[in-house]
Amino acid sequence: MSANSSVLLTVVGRNFDGLDVDAIATQRGLTRTNINDLGSNVAEVLEAVGEIGGQLFVGSGNQVLDAKSAAALGVPMVVSYDRPGPHVDIYVAESERSGTVVAEACDAERTPAAVAAAQDIEVKPYMSPSVFKHGLAEQARTTGAHIVLPEGEDDRILEAAHEVLESGIARLTILGDPDDIRARAEEKGLDISGADIINHETSELREEFAADFAELRKHKGVTLEQARETMQDISYFATMMVHKGLADGMVSGAAHTTAHTIKPSFQIIKTVPEASVVSSIFLMVMRGRLWAFGDCAVNPNPTAEQLGEIAVVSARTAARFGIDPRVAVLSYSTGASGAGPDVERAVQAVAKARELDGELLVDGPLQFDAAVDKGVAAKKMPDSEVAGQATVFIFPDLEAGNIGYKTAQRTGAALAVGPILQGLNKPVNDLSRGATVADIANTIAVTAIQAGKK
Known part of the structure; x- marks a missing residue:
């Protein structure tokens, strides 16, 4: 959707905590219609939006927009205004499955940027622990x-x-x-x-x-x-x-x-012919992103060749769960900035991964900030197709991997799904002895998906 599109901005009948919706509409060249002017019934509102030719709907994530009706009535894009929570996450997931693209769920302070972004750029799928578990x-x-x-x-x-x-x-x-x-x-x-x-x-x-x-x-x-x-x-x-x-x-x-x-x-059950080791990944689900961390559960001190193999297998596993794999082999050094046996092992691991899968986007050694931050990547690895946009992270050993995923889980509010074992002929997955009921249910779902992906 371009910025020149004729767009109807429809706002939920509630205060936006100081947000000047009229100013936003004027700035973007939109026609602003308040939901209270269209009626209180959801079906009536959607019908009115569709008749006017609305292309953008700004509303509360939990009650106003029925996703299927919106898609049918020509309201293909949504910016959802509501407090964060599972109700919004489920709503977003249902909307996207019905063909209604949700730009993002946001609070009052972020709504202007979201409105602008929804018109000017391609909208990326929304992600959160609730959305992931639902999917x-x-x-x-x-x-x-x-x-x-x-x-x-x-x-x-x-x-x-x-x-x-x-x-x-x-x-x-x-x-x-x-x-x-x-x-x-x-x-x-x-x-x-x-x-x-x-x-x-x-x-x-x-x-x-x-x-x-x-x-x-x-x-x-x-x-x-x-x-x-x-x-x-x-x-x-x-x-x-x-x-x-x-x-x-x-x-x-x-x-x-x-x-x-x-x-x-x-x-x-034994391993698949191309696997020399059984390894694991954790799916790390956070608001706005879905990553994979490996190996955080099985191999204490993998060799360079094993790390390369783990990188390839982890990318394939991650792809089964909706991740576009860009694999970072992590280290304390980025590129040629450091030296030593550990750095050399990362270099050899990348070479092994490329040997096993010539089409895989994999790079390293990469420090974590260089792997995820485009600004850092532009300075340290400007020509890399992985740096700054990695989605699959290969840790150098079990100690680093275990610390890494638990840090993200405990301080970053990440949902850690796993360990997901990979390399076996048929799926077997291990639970932590401290696993919650939700962890067990998620692992059963993961195993079912692995079993269905022959």
Whole structure:
């Protein structure tokens, strides 16, 4: 939309806390009509806007604009005025799915800039934790994936299962004693009737799984009797369900260590042919941006070659979740400004990543500010296609990665979704033992999406 477009500025019938809407309209050459002049009924307002030929609608994010009606009536662009909050985030997501582009949700001080920007530049999609979680659930629903949850003894798993089933995010199998699980769910008012519940200790599948596991591990000297004993472990039993196609993915770790969760995957599901390591990313969701951080959960001290591989795999995983990957290999140095083994490792990692994927936009070594700030990038790496606009960040080791994502999570109000494991033939994802019910539900949705992306 150009600045010369004939635009109707329609304002919600509330005070704008000192904002001079008439001045904005005059400055931009707009015709200003107050919503109170059009009527109080939402349908009437939208019809009036459409009849007048309005192209820009400035309004409150939670009640005025019905997204589908707006799109149908020719109101293709919105600047939403309201206090920040989940209600605005959900509204924005619904609007954009209906074909109504939302410039941004803003307060009174930012509205003038938003109005100008909406006319003069291409509007970017809105992002926030609420919008991301809403979209994640919708994407997961389309896969029809079946996820196994081995830790049925944990009440958080049952609460998350209730939410997932209620939302239709995935089909579920929960491992544990059926009578105990159903009794605890009923006591908490949870409906998990849509889940299959299997007691792995008495299941008829145990003998079949033991025979298959003994065959898979015979080169390691595993006997059938040893395999039977191994199948008493919930992680091994659940992983065999994924391996055999009885489930599309597994989520575990709320009550067990990372090693306990993913070790069976190395032995049973194994890595894809092009992967030498299993690694992870966190999706870091913040207001206005969606980033990926890797590897923050698996590899303590990756080599340069492994870092390069992690960069490529992380970019592919990030793309599945709507991120346009521009990969920064992070360091304490930018370009040739520093020297030393760690800097050289970043240089070699970039070379390895480009060798593996010649079309990938990847650069480094980059300091974090040079990776995200265009002003800094213009001074330090002016010719880089990544510097100043990175979306995927590869940390040099597990220590730096773990500190980095938790800093953003705890001080930057970022929603950290993950760790999302990558490099396995089938999706298995690990939970933190401090995971909340929301974390578990998000991880189930992520796993469903991975399972649906063959």
